[in-house]
Amino acid sequence: MRSVRCRVRALTLRGGFGIIGAPSARLAIRERCRGSSTGPVLRLLAFVFRGILQSIAVMAVVAFIALGLFNFTGDSVTFMVTQQATMEERAELRAALGLDRPYYIQFARAVINAAHGEFGVSLRQGRSVSELLKERLPATIELLLAAALIALVIGIPLGVYTALKRDTWLAHLLAGSLLGVSLPTFLIGILLILFFAVILGGLPSFGRGETVALGWWTTGLLTKSGLKSLMLPAVTLSLFQMTLIMRLVRAEMLEVLRTDYIKFARARGLTDRAIHFGHALKNTLVPVITITGLQLGAIIVFAIITETVFQWPGMGLLFIQAVTFADIPVMAAYLFFIALVFVLLNLVVDLLYYAVDPRLRVERAVAY
Numbered sequence: 001m002r003s004v005r006c007r008v009r010a011l012t013l014r015g016g017f018g019i020i021g022a023p024s025a026r027l028a029i030r031e032r033c034r035g036s037s038t039g040p041v042l043r044l045l046a047f048v049f050r051g052i053l054q055s056i057a058v059m060a061v062v063a064f065i066a067l068g069l070f071n072f073t074g075d076s077v078t079f080m081v082t083q084q085a086t087m088e089e090r091a092e093l094r095a096a097l098g099l100d101r102p103y104y105i106q107f108a109r110a111v112i113n114a115a116h117g118e119f120g121v122s123l124r125q126g127r128s129v130s131e132l133l134k135e136r137l138p139a140t141i142e143l144l145l146a147a148a149l150i151a152l153v154i155g156i157p158l159g160v161y162t163a164l165k166r167d168t169w170l171a172h173l174l175a176g177s178l179l180g181v182s183l184p185t186f187l188i189g190i191l192l193i194l195f196f197a198v199i200l201g202g203l204p205s206f207g208r209g210e211t212v213a214l215g216w217w218t219t220g221l222l223t224k225s226g227l228k229s230l231m232l233p234a235v236t237l238s239l240f241q242m243t244l245i246m247r248l249v250r251a252e253m254l255e256v257l258r259t260d261y262i263k264f265a266r267a268r269g270l271t272d273r274a275i276h277f278g279h280a281l282k283n284t285l286v287p288v289i290t291i292t293g294l295q296l297g298a299i300i301v302f303a304i305i306t307e308t309v310f311q312w313p314g315m316g317l318l319f320i321q322a323v324t325f326a327d328i329p330v331m332a333a334y335l336f337f338i339a340l341v342f343v344l345l346n347l348v349v350d351l352l353y354y355a356v357d358p359r360l361r362v363e364r365a366v367a368y
Contacts, residue, residue, distance in 0.1 A: 047351075048351070051346075051351075052347070055346075055347060058339065058343055062335065063107070063114070063336060064107060068103065077090050077097070077099070097123070117130055119329055119333035119336070120329035120333075121329060122322075122327055123327045123329065124325040129330055129333045130333075132318060133318075133337070136313060136314050136318050138219060139218075139314040140303060140307070142219065142220065142230065143230065143303060143312060143314060146238075147234045147235075147237035147238035147241070148241070148299060150235065150242060151242040152292070152296075154242050155241070155242040155243070155249065156246075156249055159246040159250040160249060160250075160281065160284075162174050162246065163250045163253035163254050181240060185305045186305050186308075186309050189233070189306060192232050193232065193309075197232070203231055204225070204228060204229045205310070206310055206311040206312075207310075207312075208220050208226065208312060209225035210225045210226055211226055212226075233307070233310045233312050237302055240302065241299060245288075245292055245295070248288055248292070252284045253281070256280045256283050262279065286353070289349060290353060293349035294349065297342045297345040300338055300341055304316035304319060315334055319331060322334070
């Protein structure tokens with residue numbers, strides 16, 4: 001019954017109860033009718049469901065390509081047996097590991113096991129890959145969170161400062177600095193080790209320090225040596241992202257400050273504080289959220305280099321060791337984890353973008 005009333009109102013407005021304001025009135029009625037039938041909750045659930053389906057498809061493609069590439073990295077059996085092993089012994093071991101089966105069978109079995117949290121047995125260490133990941137995961141998560149926190153807490157305020165105080169010498173120095181972007185991560189790590197660990201001698205150059213076990217989770221954040229060991233790797237990992245976020249926020253902030261509604265806000269007599277942080281900063285963060293979220297996912301990629309330089313006992317170092325010995329189950333599990341993190345970050349960024357930008361909600365409501 002309500003849908004009939006909505007159609008009657010729309011036809012009435014379209015028929016000529018005034019040309020001025022008719023489009024907006026029709027849009028308002030369309031919004032009201034749409035809200036009565038679907039509602040914002042259902043639209044949000046549909047958006048999430050569509051994102052989950054896309055994430056599953058991406059994970060499947062990543063797993064298929066990763067397992068296909070790893071089959072050409074080398075024969076894992078060669079690293080597991082001695083030189084005196086006969087061809088029969090090699091073939092028997094290959095059959096026991098399932099490496100003699102067709103690729104589609106290996107892929108199907110790997111996907112089914114991964115859905116149950118099982119990634120096979122490490123060909124180098126002879127242990128369950130899930131146990132190895134569980135041991136290394138806390139170190140990597142702590143390093144990633146510390147680096148992301150440093151990049152966001154320092155990068156966003158510096159970007160806002162360089163945009164608002166762009167005529168000062170410090171703003172020119174920070175805006176023109178490409179130190180964090182131009183220098184490779186491993187070189188930054190080596191320079192920090194040289195200065196803070198060798199010359200000054202105040203911070204450790206490798207390892208994770210003392211850790212405290214909280215169930216299966218181990219943390220170094222509760223010990224002094226753990227915090228000191230975390231400083232150099234976290235700063236090394238965050239420097240590239242911090243510089244990128246700073247320059248991105250600065251560019252977006254300068255563009256927003258030149259828009260008309262900021263000029264109208266000044267004409268209304270609003271204070272600079274209200275204009276900069278109540279209007280400009282909110283609209284600046286809308287495009288920054290997408291790029292920043294994906295760039296924080298890139299921290300995982302750089303974590304491989306950082307963990308290798310500082311011998312940080314995380315998943316990145318485990319992956320490098322697995323590549324050296326062609327440990328296919330460990331390599332596949334690590335890339336599966338990387339893809340999962342990127343997919344989840346992309347989904348969270350889309351949800352934040354959907355929540356922050358009201359234009360998306362209006363466009364989706366009209367499209368129905």
